[in-house]
Amino acid sequence: MTNFTLHSTATDCPARRGELKTAHGTVQTPIFMPVGTQATVKGVTPENLHELGAQIILANTYHLFLRPGHELIRSLGGLHKFMNWQGPILTDSGGFQIFSLKDISKINEEGATFQSHIDGSKRFLSPELAVQIQEALGTDIIMVLDTCIPYPATEKEAAKATRLTARWAKRCRLTQPDNDQLLFGIIQGGMYESERKRAVEEIVDIGFDGYALGGLSVGEPRQQMYDLTEFSAALLPQDHARYVMGVGTPEDLVECVYRGVDMFDCVMPTRNARNGMLFTSKGRLVIKNARFKDDPRPIDEQCSCYTCRHYSRAYLRHLYMAREILSSQLHTIHNLHYFVNLMTEIRQAVEEDRYSQFRKDFYELRQKN
Amino acid sequence: MTNFTLHSTATDCPARRGELKTAHGTVQTPIFMPVGTQATVKGVTPENLHELGAQIILANTYHLFLRPGHELIRSLGGLHKFMNWQGPILTDSGGFQIFSLKDISKINEEGATFQSHIDGSKRFLSPELAVQIQEALGTDIIMVLDTCIPYPATEKEAAKATRLTARWAKRCRLTQPDNDQLLFGIIQGGMYESERKRAVEEIVDIGFDGYALGGLSVGEPRQQMYDLTEFSAALLPQDHARYVMGVGTPEDLVECVYRGVDMFDCVMPTRNARNGMLFTSKGRLVIKNARFKDDPRPIDEQCSCYTCRHYSRAYLRHLYMAREILSSQLHTIHNLHYFVNLMTEIRQAVEEDRYSQFRKDFYELRQKN
Numbered sequence: 001m002t003n004f005t006l007h008s009t010a011t012d013c014p015a016r017r018g019e020l021k022t023a024h025g026t027v028q029t030p031i032f033m034p035v036g037t038q039a040t041v042k043g044v045t046p047e048n049l050h051e052l053g054a055q056i057i058l059a060n061t062y063h064l065f066l067r068p069g070h071e072l073i074r075s076l077g078g079l080h081k082f083m084n085w086q087g088p089i090l091t092d093s094g095g096f097q098i099f100s101l102k103d104i105s106k107i108n109e110e111g112a113t114f115q116s117h118i119d120g121s122k123r124f125l126s127p128e129l130a131v132q133i134q135e136a137l138g139t140d141i142i143m144v145l146d147t148c149i150p151y152p153a154t155e156k157e158a159a160k161a162t163r164l165t166a167r168w169a170k171r172c173r174l175t176q177p178d179n180d181q182l183l184f185g186i187i188q189g190g191m192y193e194s195e196r197k198r199a200v201e202e203i204v205d206i207g208f209d210g211y212a213l214g215g216l217s218v219g220e221p222r223q224q225m226y227d228l229t230e231f232s233a234a235l236l237p238q239d240h241a242r243y244v245m246g247v248g249t250p251e252d253l254v255e256c257v258y259r260g261v262d263m264f265d266c267v268m269p270t271r272n273a274r275n276g277m278l279f280t281s282k283g284r285l286v287i288k289n290a291r292f293k294d295d296p297r298p299i300d301e302q303c304s305c306y307t308c309r310h311y312s313r314a315y316l317r318h319l320y321m322a323r324e325i326l327s328s329q330l331h332t333i334h335n336l337h338y339f340v341n342l343m344t345e346i347r348q349a350v351e352e353d354r355y356s357q358f359r360k361d362f363y364e365l366r367q368k369n
Numbered sequence: 370m371t372n373f374t375l376h377s378t379a380t381d382c383p384a385r386r387g388e389l390k391t392a393h394g395t396v397q398t399p400i401f402m403p404v405g406t407q408a409t410v411k412g413v414t415p416e417n418l419h420e421l422g423a424q425i426i427l428a429n430t431y432h433l434f435l436r437p438g439h440e441l442i443r444s445l446g447g448l449h450k451f452m453n454w455q456g457p458i459l460t461d462s463g464g465f466q467i468f469s470l471k472d473i474s475k476i477n478e479e480g481a482t483f484q485s486h487i488d489g490s491k492r493f494l495s496p497e498l499a500v501q502i503q504e505a506l507g508t509d510i511i512m513v514l515d516t517c518i519p520y521p522a523t524e525k526e527a528a529k530a531t532r533l534t535a536r537w538a539k540r541c542r543l544t545q546p547d548n549d550q551l552l553f554g555i556i557q558g559g560m561y562e563s564e565r566k567r568a569v570e571e572i573v574d575i576g577f578d579g580y581a582l583g584g585l586s587v588g589e590p591r592q593q594m595y596d597l598t599e600f601s602a603a604l605l606p607q608d609h610a611r612y613v614m615g616v617g618t619p620e621d622l623v624e625c626v627y628r629g630v631d632m633f634d635c636v637m638p639t640r641n642a643r644n645g646m647l648f649t650s651k652g653r654l655v656i657k658n659a660r661f662k663d664d665p666r667p668i669d670e671q672c673s674c675y676t677c678r679h680y681s682r683a684y685l686r687h688l689y690m691a692r693e694i695l696s697s698q699l700h701t702i703h704n705l706h707y708f709v710n711l712m713t714e715i716r717q718a719v720e721e722d723r724y725s726q727f728r729k730d731f732y733e734l735r736q737k738n
Contacts (some may be wrong), residue, residue: 040688040695046679068662068687070487076665076683084679293437296445310415310453318437319409325697326409 003182003209004029004241004262010355014233017350020210020241022088022140023180025055026079029241029262030346031142032253032339033058035270038081038358042270043332052305052337053344056087058265061133061143062094066099066116066123078138082220090265093130095186095214096246099148107147109164111180113219127168131175131183139181143212144172146186151219158190163363165214166202173256182209184243193231200235210241213261217247228254235261250279250342254362257346269339276320279338283366285313285364287331290294292317305337306330372551372578373398373610373631379724381659383602383629386719389610390580391509392459392549393449394424398610398631399715401622401708402459405638407436408452411639412701415454421674421706422713425456425509427634430502431463435485437493439505447507459510459634462499464555464583465615468517476516478533496537500544508550511577512581513541515555517729520588534583535571542575549579552611562600569604569680579610582630586616595624602629619648623731625701626715627724638708642700645689648707652735654682656700661686674706675699 003021010016015102020027034041034049037060041049049057059079064070073082079087098105098112105114111126146165163242165188176183185208189196205210213232216225229244236242243263244256253264269279276287280300285292287299298308299316307316307330319327349358372390379385380581388445389396403410403418406429409419428448432440442451449455467474467481474483480495499514500519515534518527534557554577558565572580582601598613605611612632613625613695623632638648643657654661656668667677668685676685676699688696718727 012564038687038691038693039684040693043694044697045698048640067691072663075663075682082681082684082687084684171648186661294444312445312451314437314441315408315451315453318451322407322436322649324407324409325694328694329414329698349562 002217002239004239006238007071008353010350010353012356013232013258015257015350015355016260016262017347018241018262020262022056022182024086024088025176027056027088028347030253030257030343030350031055032264032343033263033265034336035265035267036083036085037267038063039079041074041332041336043273043328044336046083048306048333049085049336050087050177051080051213052333053340054087054336056090056140057085058090058092059083059137059139060094060097061091061130061137062097064091065094065125065133066118070133071112073140074136080138087304088140090133090184091135091137091139092145092245092265093134093143093145093186094125095146096148098125099150102150107164109143109192118208127171128175131172131177135179135181137221137297141184141210143184143206144169145185146188146214148218149188149190149215151191153190154194155190155192157269158188158192158195161189161261162188162195162199166199166206169203169208170206173208184208184212184241185212186212186214187232187236188215189232190215190227192225193228196228196232197235198234200232204237206218210243210263211236212243212245214245217252218337222252225252229256229261230259250339251338253342254359258359269335270332274328276327276331278331279335281365287313287317287320289317299334300338303334303337303341305334307337309332353368371608375607375610377720378723379719379722381709381725382627383599384626384724385629385631386716387536387610387631389631390402391425391551393455393457395455396425397716399622399626399712399719400424400632401712402632403708404634404636405452405454406636407432408442408448410701410705412642412697413705414648415452417675417702418454418552418705419456419471419665421702423456423705423707425459426454427459427461427560428452428506428508429463429466430460430506430512431494431497433460433506434463434494434502435487439502443505443507449507450531457509459553460503460506460512461495461509461614461634462503462512462514462555464512464515467494467715468519471519476533478536480678482515496540497544500541500546504546504548504550510551511545512553512577513538513555513577515557515583515588518557518559518562518584522559523601524559524561526563527557527561527564531557531559531564531568531620535568536576537724538572538577539575544576553577553579553581555581555583555614557584558601558672559584560593561599562597565601566604569601572643573606577609579612579632580605581614581632582698583614585613586621591621594621595628597626598630599628619708622708623728625716627721627728637703638704642704645700647700648704650734651737656686656689658686669707672703672706672710674703676703676706
């Protein structure tokens with residue numbers, strides 16, 4: 001028995017409709033998870049997240065380990081209580097952050113040694129510690145510690161890192177707490193199908209509550225990312241959730257669901273919001289553009305979010321130009337609502353077995369603009 | 370008939386309990402007005418303001434004149450619609466901002482010429498234009514354009530500026546729109562009782578919907594500010610609202626109400642919130658202090674605000690150290706709630722004719738800490 005229930009699969013593509021049970025509630029899939037790296041989704045309150053329909057959020061092990069520290073969060077009752085979010089939380093393990101710090105980090109068999117980006121202090125993270133930190137945080141879905149592969153990388157480099165990820169995955173599995181926290185394995189393999197295939201076999205052989213595809217959307221051509229996702233998803237067991245990490249644009253979500261993926265996370269809606277880039281059903285809108293100066297319309301006339309119900313493009317442009325905090329708040333609410341609502345529409349389309357048509361309509365609406 | 374109704378006056382001090390009717394609702398006095406300089410109270414939504422009990426907010430003519438422009442706001446339906454705040458709004462006239470720009474502004478009989486702080490362009494503001502801008506914004510309470518007096522200033526300097534303010538006040542009065550927008554006069558006079566007295570006579574003689582004391586809290590000793598407030602308030606008509614501009618600390622509010630003032634505004638609760646300085650019934654709290662690192666208590670155990678109901682000092686300190694936007698949001702909600710709630714308590718105390726005791730208790734609670 002797994003925590004994932006597959007409700008239906010499209011008849012003409014691998015798109016799936018399911019649900020994932022966690023200790024803090026059941027998540028309907030396919031799902032997008034807003035990113036709350038430092039125990040807050042930047043610019044919004046938990047109530048905003050509830051109102052805009054977010055079901056599960058992501059936080060980051062690496063960041064919380066360094067600041068404020070997992071033992072502090074444990075002593076205050078865990079991450080849910082600390083940040084006032086009672087829904088499910090998935091924590092990324094920190095592998096990607098250590099990879100991003102490659103000039104000040106060193107990876108060996110035992111784990112990763114790195115310098116804190118906050119105070120420069122030397123820190124060490126092992127697969128076991130990564131799990132223990134997430135146990136202390138009390139999050140619903142724990143990710144194994146993995147090693148990322150740079151792009152481009154030779155097949156030999158990719159193979160070496162993928163083998164290490166598999167050995168670390170085993171150590172994480174052995175450390176999995178005996179409670180209701182789920183543990184997800186991560187499939188690496190770089191841009192090589194043979195390595196992805198071997199990674200799937202090794203990771204599935206260890207056995208996890210769900211499976212993530214890591215090391216995608218790291219600079220490779222978009223089609224290559226889609227192809228590898230399709231290839232890898234097809235090898236994964238049907239009865240477990242599939243999560244593509246760090247992906248992506250609205251187009252990426254539509255394409256990866258089409259290829260059988262259930263879960264996503266990305267900083268794009270929140271980060272772009274702060275930079276004044278807004279998502280709409282007809283494409284993207286850059287709020288500082290002078291043509292919005294006196295535009296009384298909402299960001300998206302099709303949108304039902306708080307921001308679109310109450311504020312004009314002209315006001316939002318004013319807030320952005322005046323560098324007001326409310327600009328980030330209102331833009332973030334809108335962008336997250338766009339991503340969350342897109343997934344709601346995707347779920348309905350899969351449920352009603354019209355996903356291929358939905359995908360076609362999605363692109364057509366954008367081309368009209 | 371005036372728009373101000375005096376409900377009661379304390380028997381042992383000039384503290385007053387009243388209400389002010391405006392086009393967007395009736396305001397209970399004494400009242401504190403959160404500052405929304407650029408058509409947003411920094412860090413909070415209008416819904417946050419409603420929830421924390423704000424009745425009326427302040428916006429700034431100078432800032433909105435420069436960006437986004439009053440004609441733009443008029444064309445979009447006025448400031449209330451523009452910023453999604455349906456309650457009363459008072460607009461400061463811009464006199465204080467031009468005074469603050471003294472190195473790049475020049476005042477003569479006609480008005481003030483200054484350089485925009487945004488793009489350096491040369492701009493001109495006359496008393497008539499100041500009123501016309503506020504008419505375009507559609508705010509509930511319009512302030513006359515005044516000239517501020519530096520501190521210290523000689524009696525001659527103070528007299529000269531005060532006479533000019535009176536002549537400008539007359540021109541503003543002649544420009545007052547024939548609608549339900551209220552127009553408040555401003556009493557200058559510097560730190561000289563004789564000048565304050567003459568200013569009151571001149572301004573009251575012109576006749577306004579309410580009277581403000583300007584040019585206080587500009588660097589003078591606190592007791593001098595209180596003395597001048599007491600002196601000037603006693604000269605003002607009982608049947609009009611009295612507003613001390615740009616004041617102040619919780620202590621200032623308590624002291625000025627004690628001396629017969631009805632209305633206040635100050636950036637302190639919002640600005641200090643962003644800098645991590647929080648107000649409590651026992652005094653001030655600097656959230657970055659290391660002793661709050663693992664403190665599970667709310668900012669103020671007596672406080673019923675959203676922030677205190679849901680978040681620990683430890684979490685708020687974490688957000689502040691991590692420079693998260695939510696830090697400003699949560700701190701601003703708390704600080705504004707503190708100021709708004711203080712005024713609610715003040716109103717109850719005046720109503721029940723126990724204000725002197727309230728004032729005593731207010732200080733005693735702080736000394737205990």
